[in-house]
Amino acid sequence: MSDPRLTPLAAALPDTVPFVGPETQERRAGGAFRARLGANELTFGPSPKAIAAIKRAAHDVWKYPDPEYFDLKQALASHLSCDPVHIVTGAGIDGLLGSTVRLLVAPGDAVVTSDGAYPTFNYHVTGYGGTLHKVPYAGNHEDLDALLDKAVETRAKLIYLSNPDNPMGSWHTSSDISAFIDRIPDTCVLVLDEAYAECSDADTTPPLQPDHPNVIRFRTFSKAYGMAGARIGYAIGPQSLIGAFGKVRNHFGVSRISAAGAIAALADTDHLNDVLKKIAQSVDRIFEIARANDLAPLPTATNFVTIDCGRDGDFARAVLQSLGERGVFIRMPGAAPLDRCIRVTCGPDDAMNVFAQALPVALETARTKK
Amino acid sequence: MSDPRLTPLAAALPDTVPFVGPETQERRAGGAFRARLGANELTFGPSPKAIAAIKRAAHDVWKYPDPEYFDLKQALASHLSCDPVHIVTGAGIDGLLGSTVRLLVAPGDAVVTSDGAYPTFNYHVTGYGGTLHKVPYAGNHEDLDALLDKAVETRAKLIYLSNPDNPMGSWHTSSDISAFIDRIPDTCVLVLDEAYAECSDADTTPPLQPDHPNVIRFRTFSKAYGMAGARIGYAIGPQSLIGAFGKVRNHFGVSRISAAGAIAALADTDHLNDVLKKIAQSVDRIFEIARANDLAPLPTATNFVTIDCGRDGDFARAVLQSLGERGVFIRMPGAAPLDRCIRVTCGPDDAMNVFAQALPVALETARTKK
Structure with a gap:
């Protein structure tokens, strides 16, 4: 499949891509995510x-x-x-x-x-x-x-x-x-x-x-x-x-x-200040949701919260997959031991509610998989 | 000025850029062009x-x-x-x-x-x-x-x-x-x-x-x-x-x-068809303007007309410069013998009128320079 005229450097590059977009996942699943919380976008929107x-x-x-x-x-x-x-x-x-x-x-x-x-x-x-x-x-x-x-x-x-x-x-x-x-x-x-x-x-x-x-x-x-x-x-x-x-x-x-x-x-700058407030509120909410499920949210200076799921990468991947099947797009770190975590972007209440509803089910699904 | 940590390839690259934008020329001149006909943009606008x-x-x-x-x-x-x-x-x-x-x-x-x-x-x-x-x-x-x-x-x-x-x-x-x-x-x-x-x-x-x-x-x-x-x-x-x-x-x-x-x-596709008509009309107009000034417009299958100014590159560059001073942004080929030409993008009537007015003066200015 590789073109024989590629430079030696280009020919040696892997076919992997840095990120698979949520749209690709949606096309595979045949439906749209209900909560888009995976790419650390500003779900509150711009100015x-x-x-x-x-x-x-x-x-x-x-x-x-x-x-x-x-x-x-x-x-x-x-x-x-x-x-x-x-x-x-x-x-x-x-x-x-x-x-x-x-x-x-x-x-x-x-x-x-x-x-x-x-x-x-x-x-x-x-x-x-x-x-x-x-x-x-x-x-x-x-x-x-x-x-x-x-x-x-x-x-x-x-x-x-x-x-x-x-x-x-x-x-x-x-x-x-x-x-x-x-x-x-x-x-x-x-x-x-x-x-x-x-x-x-x-x-x-x-x-x-x-x-x-x-x-x-x-x-x-x-x-x-x-x-x-x-x-x-x-x-x-x-x-x-x-x-x-x-x-x-x-x-x-x-x-x-x-x-x-x-x-x-x-x-x-007014809008940015408003965004900072919304991010802080959403961080609090994600902390609450994580703790209500006996998970450990990590302190953050970003617009996302990384949540330690307390087990290994396979477990966190199972949680992520199950969340995806429930309409929640999130991502997670790619390397051990960070991959014991999932990463949830801050978002408005409706997205947070979808996440709060899906998380306990996803955790239960992941636990019964083991 | 070159950073000593650049790769050998990067360090050897020239500082030239492929194109200077019209905005740069406008900033230098302290005013906006009256006719933007240099970058082969679709001056008629998109759909x-x-x-x-x-x-x-x-x-x-x-x-x-x-x-x-x-x-x-x-x-x-x-x-x-x-x-x-x-x-x-x-x-x-x-x-x-x-x-x-x-x-x-x-x-x-x-x-x-x-x-x-x-x-x-x-x-x-x-x-x-x-x-x-x-x-x-x-x-x-x-x-x-x-x-x-x-x-x-x-x-x-x-x-x-x-x-x-x-x-x-x-x-x-x-x-x-x-x-x-x-x-x-x-x-x-x-x-x-x-x-x-x-x-x-x-x-x-x-x-x-x-x-x-x-x-x-x-x-x-x-x-x-x-x-x-x-x-x-x-x-x-x-x-x-x-x-x-x-x-x-x-x-x-x-x-x-x-x-x-x-x-x-x-x-x-309706808009594209309309654009094709407008381009054809403007090509005709540029042909008229060029010929009225005893210049030779070249046949075109694009949204611009290249005009042979009939002398050398220095002359065409002088015409281009003088057009610029009269508020008309155009470009020209960069290599001899093509640089005997100037290149005029198709445009609406008002831009064509500005060009028609400026061209004879620019030609006269260029001729007296020689």
């Missing part, structure tokens, strides 16, 4: 002002986007109080991670991440021929010391860290991250995935130092801003690195409608 | 049904897109009467060209194109370390025999051909293209860029043979469908090659709003 901006921009869809995404970068620069030369936009953090790996990882170069961390980052590293080195989580946290030790040992070009963490919801404090950044070797770049940075008031995000040569930070409009479907994220880093994206990026790769929506979303 | 679909989809922007883009691929498969396994969608033809090169061109591999053909394709070939071999146009047409001879001589992995051609507007007939396809060496793939396929009734497009192992065809919603801002294109090819895109593509890389708009645009 109405963002929706209005998208609708206005629809009339200009015949125009190519500005390949500099000047207005959006200006808005971000103002929001972040940094110079726009430190910012690059792209088709979600996913697209930007791909370009980052392409710029910095030659075939055979070492890259360090945590076992169970973001699969799409791993997909890109493998895709460009890098060699992944994974260190275990320390409990429910990514292990900063182990990441650093492994990077030194392997002379890694990149370290991946998500803070707050996906899939566990845990976080390191801003001062711990700052101290970690200061210890990154000069030859290495920290890929700091802050997709969930805006989802809580927890102290997770150290001050920007956009000139710092050893860190590139990733943010998105897919989570707290509720625009996952628009595919728009951005990276913040030193000019020497951010400027290099211009050598490889798809210059017109982000929809102009998405860019217009993002600018409006960024400006609506 | 109102596509705009309505975009507005409806805005409310679901909190959801990630379906990474399979199943509904769009089904619609395309039905439209093309082929199996969806032969179709892959991406962030414009640009994004798909990047993935194609990545899959098939290893560093040092030969790639053949025409001197003056699509710069973004060249950008991707250079970006993945391929070696470009350019053959001259034969007059105003891409030279099929020369492309083939050069591909055999260099054992090329890819041949790039746009038909209808950008930037010249010329075309080869469907039977000539079919005969060309049959002569492509087995080790080579023809990258057949059909971005303008739907823009005229000219006989340019051979029947699809989606199983043909030596050709991959590229189509877009950016031209006749009027959705350049949405960033959505697709490729049609053999399953062995189309399937391989799953190994490297940004799975969630296209906005779900764009996908919704594209499905509606594809279904509105």
